[in-house]
Structure formats: C-alpha cells, structure tokens
Amino acid sequence: MGIHPTAIIDPKAEISSDAEIGPYCIIGSGVNIGARTRLIAHVYLEGKLTIGEENIFYPYCSCGVTPQDKKYKGEASETRIGNGNSIREFVTINRGTQGGGMLTSIGDRNLLMAYVHVAHDVTIHNHTILANGVTFAGHVVVEDYANIGGLSAIHQFCRIGRHSMIGSYSVIKQNVLPYSITASNHQVEVYGANRIGLERSGYSSDAIEALQTAFRILTRAGLNTTQALTRIEEEVPQTSEVRDLLEFIRASERGFLK
Numbered sequence: 564m565g566i567h568p569t570a571i572i573d574p575k576a577e578i579s580s581d582a583e584i585g586p587y588c589i590i591g592s593g594v595n596i597g598a599r600t601r602l603i604a605h606v607y608l609e610g611k612l613t614i615g616e617e618n619i620f621y622p623y624c625s626c627g628v629t630p631q632d633k634k635y636k637g638e639a640s641e642t643r644i645g646n647g648n649s650i651r652e653f654v655t656i657n658r659g660t661q662g663g664g665m666l667t668s669i670g671d672r673n674l675l676m677a678y679v680h681v682a683h684d685v686t687i688h689n690h691t692i693l694a695n696g697v698t699f700a701g702h703v704v705v706e707d708y709a710n711i712g713g714l715s716a717i718h719q720f721c722r723i724g725r726h727s728m729i730g731s732y733s734v735i736k737q738n739v740l741p742y743s744i745t746a747s748n749h750q751v752e753v754y755g756a757n758r759i760g761l762e763r764s765g766y767s768s769d770a771i772e773a774l775q776t777a778f779r780i781l782t783r784a785g786l787n788t789t790q791a792l793t794r795i796e797e798e799v800p801q802t803s804e805v806r807d808l809l810e811f812i813r814a815s816e817r818g819f820l821k
Contacts, residue, residue, distance in 0.1 A: 567604075579616075594627065597646070610658045611641035615671075618648045626650070630657040630683035632701060638665065645671040645689075656681040663702050676713070694731065706741065708764060710757075715747075724811055726764065728757045738819040741811050742774050742804060745820055753782050753821050766804070773800045777808055782821045788812065 566572065566584040575592040578584065583601040590596070591609035597616040605622040608614075612627030620626070627642040629635065640659035643666065650656075654675050659666040663684025670689040675681070679693045682701045687693075692710045700719035705711075709723045712731030717723065724741025733747035742761060744754045756774040777799050781791045792809060799805055812819060 591627075611639060612644075612658070613641070614644045615646040617646055618644060618650065620650045621652045621654075621677075623652050624650050624654040624656075626654075626656040627658050628655065630660055630701070632657075632660050632662075632683050634662060635660050635683070640665040640667075640683075642667045642669075644669045647672045649674045651675060651679070652677045654679045654681070657683045659684045660701070682719075688725075708760070709739075710760060712746075720817060722811075722815070722817075725807075726757055726760055728760055735820070737817050738811070738815045740778075740819055740821070741808055743778065747820075753778065755779070755782075769800070770802050770804050773802045773805050774808065777805050 567586045569586045570584045570588045572590045573592040576590045577595040579596060579598040581598040582596045585602050585604040587604055588602045588606045593611040594608045595613045597614055599616055600614055600618040602620045603622055606620045607625040608627055610627035638661045642656060642658045648669060657667060660683045667681060667683055667685050669687045672689055673687055673691045675693050676695045678696045680698045682699050684702045685699050687705045688707045690708045691705055694711060694713035696714040697711045698716045700717060702720045703717050705723045706725035708726045710728045712729055712733065714731055715729055715733040715735065718736045721735055722738045724739055726742045727739050728744045729735060729739060730746030735747060739745050740753065742756055744757045746752060755778045756771055758771055761771050777795045780794050784791060786794065792812065795809065
C-alpha cells in the first residue's frame with residue numbers, strides 16, 4: 564500500500580491514506596481519491612475528478628480528461644466515479660461540458676472492460692457491464708444492470724434501459740427498452756425479454772412472463788406504438804416492470820428500438 568516513488572502527484576490532489584498509487588501514475592490538481600482505491604500502474608487522472616472507495620484502475624486508462632467536443636471552452640466541469648468500479652486497460656473517461664450539465668458520472672460496481680470510451684456528460688448508473696470497445700457518444704444515460712456487448716457504439720442522447728442486454732457490434736441510434744435483449748447488425752431487432760439476466764437478478768417467473776408478453780405485443784403484433792400500448796394495458800398484468808416499460812416508452816423523445 565502507499566504511493567510508488569515514480570508516481571507524479573500534484574500537491575493539490577487529495578488522496579486517502581488507504582489508497583494505493585502504483586508505478587508511473589500521473590495525478591493532477593483537483594483529483595480526489597477515496598479509501599482503498601487502487602491505481603495499478605500508468606494511470607492518468609486530471610481535472611475536477613472525484614473517485615470513491617474500493618475502485619481499481621488498470622494500466623493506461625485515463626479519466627477526467629478534456630472532452631472531445633469542439634464546443635468545450637475550458638469550463639470547470641467535472642467527473643465523478645463512485646465505489647467498487649473496475650476500470651480496465653485503455654479506458655477513457657471525459658469530463659462534462661457546459662451544454663450537458665457540466666458532469667460525467669459513473670455510479671457503483673460497474674465493470675468497464677478494455678478500450679471503453681465514456682464521452683462528456685454521460686451518466687452510467689450501477690452494476691453495468693460494458694464489454695471491450697464499447698463507445699458512448701455524449702449525453703448517454705445507462706441505467707442499472709445494463710449489459711452492452713463488445714464493440715457496440717451508442718449515439719448521443721440515447722438512453723439504455725435497466726436490465727437490458729445489447730448484442731456485440733451493435734449500432735444504437737435510439738433508446739433501448741428496459742429488460743430487453745436488443746441487437747443490431749445493420750438491421751436492429753428486439754428479441755424479447757432479457758430472461759436469463761432477469762432470472763439471475765431474482766425476478767419472478769410471473770414478472771418475466773408479463774414482460775415477454777408485452778414485448779410480443781409491442782414487436783410482433785403488427786400494431787403501431789399507440790395501439791400496442793393500449794393492448795398491453797388491457798391484456799398484460801400490470802407488474803411494476805411492465806409499468807416501468809410503458810413509462811420508458813412514453814418518455815422516449817428519440818423513439819425506441821423495436
């Protein structure tokens with residue numbers, strides 16, 4: 564434990580005495596690192612960046628850096644990272660901008676695999692899995708327990724619903740429904756409820772079957788969205804998950820994938 568002598572740390576950085584800073588790390592002014600967070604080696608941190616407890620940062624990742632947005636003019640935006648996250652090799656996380664609330668935020672217990680890019684003003688909630696090479700444009704929201712397959716690209720301002728799973732190599736241009744399995748290979752298709760993921764998270768068979776029925780009506784019944792929503796409300800048990808799905812659809816200003 565402690566700080567390796569080859570690390571370069573700005574005097575204004577705040578580092579918990581229980582944190583571990585490995586060889587050749589660079590930590591700038593305005594960085595705050597919580598207890599038992601570990602930087603293995605060659606990690607670059609800058610900007611107004613707050614990191615919680617028990618995170619682990621692998622070599623060659625960079626966090627809190629200037630956003631890749633031409634509208635950014637040096638405003639004092641920030642990045643916040645919660646507790647228990649695993650940030651793998653070559654991950655890049657950009658701080659926020661004036662046009663997006665000034666904040667890029669990552670919650671708790673997320674796994675960001677190698678080469679994930681988190682652009683400015685992205686909000687990632689908790690317990691997500693982002694596979695190798697996932698790329699977010701700005702202003703994306705990723706809800707709890709979402710699982711995004713490798714090399715997928717997410718368009719700016721999209722919302723990824725909770726407990727959804729996105730297949731590898733997908734190009735996502737609209738919101739992704741909560742609890743769904745969605746994949747894109749030039750043509751996007753929703754395959755139904757994310758049954759296995761929901762079972763692993765403790766959802767009941769009745770809750771999953773209600774979602775599966777709702778997805779069948781939404782994607783296979785040949786109805787427009789308004790007709791499908793009406794039929795779901797009339798024919799499907801109104802579990803909290805189904806209500807969540809309907810609320811998500813009604814709030815989707817960009818439309819959604821079905």
